[in-house]
Amino acid sequence: MHPETLCVHTPHDPAWPGVNQPAFTASAFRYGPEQEVVYPRYSNTPDMKALAAKLARLEHAPAAWLFSSGMAAIANTLLALVRPGEHILFSEDLYGGTLNLITKDLTRLGIQHSLANATDLQQLEDALRPNTRLLYVETPSNPLLKILDLRRLADWAKERGLMTMVDNTFASPINQNPMLLGFDLVVHSGTKYLGGHSDLMFGVVMGSAERVDTIRQTAINLGANLSGLDTYMIDRSLKTLAVRVKVHNQNARALAGFLLRHPRVKQVHYPGFETHPMHEVARSQMADFGGMLAFELKNPEGADRFLAALRHIAPALSLGGVESLISQPARTSHSLLSQAQRDAMGITLGTMRFSVGLEHPDDLMQDLDQALRQAG
Ligand SMILES: Cc1ncc(COP(=O)(O)O)c(C=O)c1O
Known part of the structure; x- marks a missing residue:
């Protein structure tokens, strides 16, 4: 089946x-x-x-x-x-x-x-x-x-x-x-x-x-x-896993492209990009690239302002839910690591992990755009 x-x-x-x-x-x-x-x-x-x-x-x-x-x-x-x-x-x-x-x-x-x-x-x-x-x-x-x-x-x-x-x-x-x-x-x-x-x-x-x-x-x-x-x-x-994941995949693809073009974003980590160093491997072993991505703020000092300015996307720990969540791994999922461990992994204060939910991608883009402007 x-x-x-x-x-x-x-x-x-x-x-x-x-x-x-x-x-x-x-x-x-x-x-x-x-x-x-x-x-x-x-x-x-x-x-x-x-x-x-x-x-x-x-x-x-x-x-x-x-x-x-x-x-x-x-x-x-x-x-x-x-x-x-x-x-x-x-x-x-x-x-x-x-x-x-x-x-x-x-x-x-x-x-x-x-x-x-x-x-x-x-x-x-x-x-x-x-x-x-x-x-x-x-x-x-x-x-x-x-x-x-x-x-x-x-x-x-x-x-x-x-x-x-x-x-x-x-x-x-x-x-x-x-x-x-x-x-x-x-x-x-x-x-x-x-x-x-x-x-x-x-x-x-x-x-x-x-x-x-x-x-x-x-x-x-x-x-x-x-x-x-x-x-x-x-x-x-x-019962809805397969349909949910399909929309997570589509929305993440749309949001990754949007963030890549945004002037306040330095880098986007998303395996669906042909420029991702392991894109070909991801293509060969995954049916689609998933609903997760990460991005680097151009101005890491603006991270708190960015998170506070989000209106629909919740700054929250966890991922994979119907609602979009953004977390700052240095302060959440990876906060128990030493600074040296985070440095070795490439996690900075400006790293944002984005669990793209099932909202309409236009609404998510609008929310991100206004919050990124606050980040400076
Ligand atoms: C990749 C990954 N593995 C394992 C876990 C641990 O799962 P749980 O929080 O359900 O114990 C998490 C939680 O964030 C995770 O992201």
């Missing part, structure tokens, strides 16, 4: 005559000699199982496991699959929370890591250790929309016996399916495009049945599961 169809239909018990999956809000379920023990922390209520199956299908994965946030999905997966004394190789452009997890908690627990520029296989080769277990990457990256060649990385890792994991949040399963490009595990902050209305938090990891079962064994102990009501809301949101 096509993703549009997969989004709309959730397989559920045919004994239920409703056309949608009902909400299961119980935290206690009767059991008997022939019945599985059902408990929400085990993520095995009928609605949770149906949601996980639907998300797995959207990513062309055999299995998926649900979590209460994207960070819960990332942390549980790494803790389940990598042991103290082992080493993880990360691409250097990562969501700030992921970087913070690695440098603080994983290090404290004895899991080693290296960060390397994953566009350069030699740098990965140099960072490889005999105890390296896993290669973890993010593409398009947060916040500067850097692109990594997933096929090339999967081949490289496979030859070296490493597991591969990618954060596919920015692309969504509508624009990119890393399992089809050879990756072993895909993780999403479902809080973003999958939820899509800035009112839900969740995470999901997809992979082989065997790996997801290993993750399950850790996840049920750490307890970062969904609630029944959130499960219902997520399934409802997913």
